[in-house]
Amino acid sequence: MTNFIIKKVAVLGAGVMGAQIAAHCVNAKVPVVLFDLPAKEGNKNGIVQRAIDNLKKLSPAPLGNKDDAALIEIANYEDNLELLAGCDLIIEAIAERMDWKHDLYKKVAPHIAPNAIFASNTSGLSITTLSDGFDAELKARFCGVHFFNPPRYMHLVEIIPTESTKPEIVDQLEGFLTTTLGKGVVRAKDTPNFIANRVGIFGMLAIIHEAEQFGLTVDVVDDLTGAKLGRAKSGTFRTADVVGLDTMGHVIKTMQDNLADDPFFAVYKTPDVLAKLVAAGALGQKAGAGFYKKVGKDIQRLDFATGDYVAGGGKAADIVARILKEKDPVKKMKALRESTNPQGQFLWAIFRDAFHYIAVHLGSIADNARDVDFAMRWGFGWNVGPFETWQASGWTQIANWVKEDIDAGKALCAAPLPAWVFEGQVAEKGVHTAEGSFSASKNAYVPRSTLAVYERQPFRAPVLGAGAADGKTAGVTFHEDDSVRIWHQNDDVLIISLKTKMHVIGEGVINGLKMAQAEAEKNFKGLVIWNTDAAEGGAFSAGADLQSALPLFMQGGAKAMEPGIALLQDTFMAMKYSNVPVIAAVAGLALGGGCEMALHASKRVASIESYIGLVEVGVGLIPAGGGLKEAAARASNEAKGSDILHFLKTGFTNAATANVSKSALEAKAMGYLKEDDVIVFNPYELLHVAKVEARAMFDAGYRPPMKKTITATGRYGWATIRAQLVNMRDGGFISAHDYKLGDMIAEIVTGGDIDQGSQLSEQWFLDMERKAFLELLNHPKSQERIMGMMQTGKPVRN
Incomplete structure (x- = not known):
């Protein structure tokens, strides 16, 4: 090589x-x-x-x-x-x-x-x-x-x-x-608009066509073709507005100019409504108006019949929304095909149009069906590709229904489905199998690329029906329960994957971390914290599991929570001083306790799309898993004798304002990632890189850091930060409760009412964190914030 x-x-x-x-x-x-x-x-x-x-x-x-x-x-x-x-x-x-x-x-x-x-x-x-x-x-x-x-x-x-x-x-x-x-x-093959835009823009044109056939408004269509279908939540018309109607018109024109012999050519006509909008300069979001227009705080929709903007907000009919919630794709597609509701009929029609199109064009636009599915998933934000949907819904049944519609003149053109759809292995298995995905041009199943770069992806993007290994079942399981799976792939590195919703940290996860660490120290070169949905947009961890802690709090009050918090602190500290390296493979949200878990790892390997922050003030609490202690420790290290407060202010401000990084690069600037932490650009490579780091650190003779004291800024630092908080409170920028939280955070990161320059242990800061956290749990304003977050998912400002 x-x-x-x-x-x-x-x-x-x-x-x-x-x-x-x-x-x-x-x-x-x-x-x-x-x-x-x-x-x-x-x-x-x-x-x-x-x-x-x-x-x-x-x-x-x-x-x-x-x-x-x-x-x-x-x-x-x-x-x-x-x-x-x-x-x-x-x-x-x-x-x-x-x-x-x-x-x-x-x-x-x-x-x-x-x-x-x-x-x-x-x-x-x-x-x-x-x-x-x-x-x-x-x-x-x-x-x-x-x-x-x-x-x-x-x-x-x-x-x-x-x-x-x-x-x-x-x-x-x-x-x-x-x-x-x-x-x-x-x-992609060198055909007009390649794969994603060819299939995606055809899909949008078909949706506009069918929406007019079934008399549906743009807001209803967007509700039906967005998140409810597992596609980009902006749906169809909103997506067109975001892309720009002139851009969309341009892509359509490429099809008109180059695809005269395509059986679907009639569909490539620029829709009248689109042509009118473009002529009027209503090019979508960038022009302030397109299929939608923002008027004051309201979003109005275009009425196709009159050309005026009218009140929007139309949603899917309840009966159709219920069909779309059906988990079994076979039942779902059958219900849409048999529906008497125009919205249900519309949805069957757009599925049929898409299946018809990709079958007719597979041989000419793409090497195989997998490439079409990936193009739509990665380029248009679909959860499931069109061939995957067809296969999951029953390959032959769908093929027969599409054929019936073509024969009955209901389809967008009269071109028959190609013979391969009904023949041989495709008729039996569909287009995706364990040996590969079907290629119409080669009339064979084509395996995935074997380029060396893919050896860096232990679990490649899955394709429905291909039966590839995934992180949920692969490897050798050491221990598995409802909260975690601890496992390995016979390569000297132990992995712990969290299984809780949003990977929140409760008693089960803490016990899992302790167990994994003990096993890693005994039999492995390192431990990696990695979640199986890291590449699919999952969270690293959204923090402490407030929901499951509630009953305990209701029964025994804040005092009953103390042992749990002490255990969390001890577990994170044991990670920091582990005898083998612990690598946090961070992707997506790492908030509150999730951020603290990453901070206490020996090293972090983070996806560029990592959103890291201590956000506890949003629920009226303060970080209590060692996050503030780490802010003090890092400031003390970085300052090397110069004004520590200068370095401390960043850590204080990030925690007091619940500031979250918008990327791993920003997390470095904010101090949540260290200079030598690794940023990974392809989330499918995260596990590979984390394991390589763990083994390299072990092989280089890893020793845990020596326990050092932290130089505190004491009363001087606390008073300096407090003066700024008073100005913000008195100026009306923060509420009285925000002030209280900010003051508590300032007290902890500075070490509190002690002399400047005092040398303090890490435990001193942890004890302050725990005490403040318990005090806030009993505070009515904090309780309001916690309950508000649980009920609405939005922070309460009080």
Whole structure:
């Protein structure tokens, strides 16, 4: 194997996508230079500079840490083309016009380094036609690389090779996109709009068509086609507004211009309603109006019949919502097909249209059915792909129903389902099996990619029906109960996976952690805390399990809670001073006790999408699992004799304002992750990296840290912080109870009413945390906050 390392990337085009792709490269510590046209007036690099400034304002944030915007190198096509020679990957991301792209390619081609990969982030133009005019040598290094918006958060990247692209170029690019940028790669054929947009935009057009057939309003359609179907909660029309109706119109036009011989061609007509909105400049969210319009605090919807905006808020009919809650896909689809409610009939129709479409087009647009399912899951936010849905609902039964509808003239076109749908193994098993997924072009089942990069994913993204190993059942179980599973894969590292809802920490989890640690110290090189849904957007841990602690509190009051809190503190301290390394593999939410669990690990390996913070004040409490003790300890360490208070203020402010990091990079800046903690970009690689770290630390002769005293800032620090709190309370920025909580946190992190410079043990801080926590449990204002959070899930301000 030869190392292929992309040392530097160039992005051509500082528009919405180009700038965000550059931002994500910087997130991943990949040096990047962003090009655009020279500005006509003022600073020649003004266009790029404005784009970079804008990155800091966008939400969701393209940058994991806003300060990193400064790391993007700025360039223009007139003065800086020589910079391209130092780039190993060049991504063109300018407007979707073949002539403009060709003009730019002529300019840049002479400056591209001899081994660099050249790629276009087009969302639908032919990659082969784009490479017209290249010499054979550059053609071999050119392909499509299609990111989805917003590129930091959307898992999908489509790679589109041409006949001329060298296979090793594509393999190298897939490795870089997967590990370094954290993406899920699907290879697409060079057909208009590739896989995800081809199927996704067809789906949206079919939904608009069927909504008009069944007389449904945009708000009802969005309620039916959003979270209730396991798709993006913005549904269909809201998604179109977010994407931009002009952008959507453009993608539809690509289909009109290039797919004249497609049996579904009639469906690619721009819907009248869309054409009217675009002509009126109502381009969706960016224009303030599209299918929806915000009027004051209300969201109004477009009435197709009159073209006016009217009150929205329409929802699915109860009977249809009940069908959609059915867990058994076979029963669910049968109920929709037989429903007499227009909403039920509409849902069956859009499923039928999608199944009809993907069956007819599988052979021409994708290598196999798995790629279509991943494209829709990762690119459009569907929980389950369209082929998976079909197979789960009963392959042959659905196929026959779709055929009946086609024969009866109810489908969107008369093209029959291809013969393979009813033949051989597909008829028996469906398109996904243990040996692979069906390829219509090869008439065979195709196994998953065996590129080396996938050896880093112990549990790859699952496909329904493929029966792959998953973290819930794989490996050897040492102990399993309702709260945890402790297990290993015969590789010297013990794993504990939490099974509670949102992985909250109650008595069962604490006992599990103690048991796992004892076993790891006896027989393993390390312990990893990793949850099986880490890659699917699950939480690391949402904190203490308040719900199950309630009965105990009701019976015995705050005093009855004390042993449990002491046990939690002791368990976390034992982790910190464990004789083998304990690695917290963090992804998603790590809040309150979940944050404290991570803080006490020997090291943290965190997914870029980690949202870490001490949020206890939201429920009227303070951190009591050692979070404030860690803030004091870390400030004492970092200050190394200079003004500790300066360092302490960060820890205090984060806890007192329940500040949560918006990325792992920000968590480093906030002090929740340490400088040498590892950030992982692909959540499917989290377990692999955590295990590698555990073994490396053990093999390097790991010893737990020595117990050190903490230098306290005492009365001086407490009074300084309190003065700021008084100003905030008196200025009306915080309530009296917020002040009380802030004052308690200040007392604990400073060590309280003692001399500045006192040397205190960790236990001193833990005892203060526990005492304050118990006092607050008895406080009526805190009880109001706890009950409010449990009833509504939202913090109460009192």
